[in-house]
Amino acid sequence: AQTVTQSQPEMSVQEAETVTLSCTYDTSESDYYLFWYKQPPSRQMILVIRQEAYKQQNATENRFSVNFQKAAKSFSLKISDSQLGDAAMYFCAYRRIYGGATNKLIFGTGTLLAVQP
Amino acid sequence: DVKVTQSSRYLVKRTGEKVFLECVQDMDHENMFWYRQDPGLGxxxxxxxxxxxxxxxxDIPEGYSVSREKKERFSLILxxxxxxxxxxxxxxxxxLEGRENTGELFFGEGSRLTVL
Incomplete structure (x- = not known):
């Protein structure tokens, strides 16, 4: 079964600095999707960025980028120029594409990011 | 603006009570999900x-049931x-999933349930 591991329960970053959140996963599939979701305090979870496993190029969305290392099964999120609004719980998630249960996302345990002014 | 609406943000119930959590989406999505979020468990x-x-x-259906009578509404029952x-x-x-569809999830704001 696929699993997603986030080994950093909490992280802190100074405003305007860069921070990297770690995520590793375990799968025997060769093609899948990976996601980073953001859950601000008392607000709904939203998608930050997604990566398709068959694409070698790392996804980028403005200040957010990923370092996708397929062989190492690693999918880290880099936040550049951190802002106070980036403070949130961040979840890494995996979705298989082929086979059964392809509509299910498997989530990690989350990393709580604090941004210091 | 797409929206997933959960009927109650906060509920307090007593042990043994029957609880209904309602969810409505306005995006004509085929798939709907109920997740439980606990600290340290994701x-x-x-x-x-x-x-x-x-x-x-x-993964954890015990003690729960669901109902989907209409496409836009998905209820969780304790x-x-x-x-x-x-x-x-x-x-x-x-x-609906597929090779061209990433299966991105759209979430509601959550319902925090306390059972006394």
Whole structure:
């Protein structure tokens, strides 16, 4: 079964600095999707960025980028120029594409990011 | 603006009570999900539905049931609430999966349930 591991329960970053959140996963599939979701305090979870496993190029969305290392099964999120609004719980998630249960996302345990002014 | 709406943000119930959590989406999505979120455990899937009247168990279905009578509405039912069901419940929806569809989830704001 696929699993997603986030080994950093909490992280802190100074405003305007860069921070990297770690995520590793375990799968025997060769093609899948990976996601980073953001859950601000008392607000709904939203998608930050997604990566398709068959694409070698790392996804980028403005200040957010990923370092996708397929062989190492690693999918880290880099936040550049951190802002106070980036403070949130961040979840890494995996979705298989082929086979059964392809509509299910498997989530990690989350990393709580604090941004210091 | 797409929206997933959960009927109650905060509920307090007593042990043994029947609890209904309602979720409505306005995106005409086929898939709907109920997750439970607990500190240190992340999000765990309780049930999901890929069509009206269709449902499948997730990873932790015990003590829960669901109902999907209309495409836009997905209800989570706790037949007899227990204290270990105190948690944050998140509803989500997505398009039908497929190679061209990433299956991105759209979430509601969550329902925080306390069972006394």
């Amino acid at each position: 999000l765990r899937l309780i049930y999901f539905s890929y069509d009206v009247k269709m449902k499948e168990k997730g 037949e007899s609430a227990s204290t270990n069901q105190t948690s944050m419940y998140l509803c989500a929806s997505s398009r």
